[in-house]
Amino acid sequence: MSDLLRWLLAAAGLVYTYFAMFMLIKKKLNELNTLVWLSSCFVIVVFSIFPELFDRLALAVGVAYxxxxxxxxxxxxxxxxxxxxxxxxxxxxxxxxxxxxxxxxxxxxxxxxxxxxxxxxxxxxxxx
Incomplete structure (x- = not known):
């Protein structure tokens, strides 16, 4: 994965985080749903910055691709x-x-x- 794509994905995860927080502040999402979305934002950011972690996870689970x-x-x-x-x-x-x-x-x-x-x-x- 190229560095540009890696940083674009991380930026997308951060924008996603911003919108989840914005929806919570505007009372469009409740706290439980916001936690779910923020958790997914965290996963997106971590795996976009460190894609080799996902490769290791796939290898550990036994997935070839x-x-x-x-x-x-x-x-x-x-x-x-x-x-x-x-x-x-x-x-x-x-x-x-x-x-x-x-x-x-x-x-x-x-x-x-x-x-x-x-x-x-x-x-x-x-x-x-």
């Missing part, structure tokens, strides 16, 4: 991130359902006449 190990690890990380995001979406959907039910019950308690009026309108033959 290091870019294939990089591809495999990238796919696995993306799958884990997708699973994590799916779990977060499921939790949020459950919270939305609970809040919707709570608000409906709260509205029914506060306005009992409105609910009776709406039910009367739905009955067949009710005068409009």
């Amino acid at each position: 290091p870019p294939s190990l990089l591809f495999l690890l990238s796919v696995l990380v993306l799958l884990l991130l997708t699973l994590h995001q799916s779990m977060q979406i499921s939790k949020l959907q459950e919270k939305i359902r609970d809040l919707t039910q709570f608000l409906a019950l709260q509205h029914a308690r506060e306005h009992p006449g409105v609910q009776a009026e709406e039910e009367r309108r739905k009955e067949p033959g009710a005068a409009e």
Whole structure:
């Protein structure tokens, strides 16, 4: 790997770090997700500055062609991130359902006449 490419990758990792921190400051990412992204930034910077570490890792694992190990690890990380995001979406959907039910019950308690009026309108033959 040329020195220019090495430094470009390191700079890209640092820019990536800046954007992750910026998103945290602007409250676009929560702390846990920011840690995940900052960890990936750290890995990018370290392996771009010291690519021989990744070659040694590939050799230790028994992979003959290091870019294939990089591809495999990238796919696995993306799958884990997708699973994590799916779990977060499921939790949020459950919270939305609970809040919707709570608000409906709260509205029914506060306005009992409105609910009776709406039910009367739905009955067949009710005068409009």
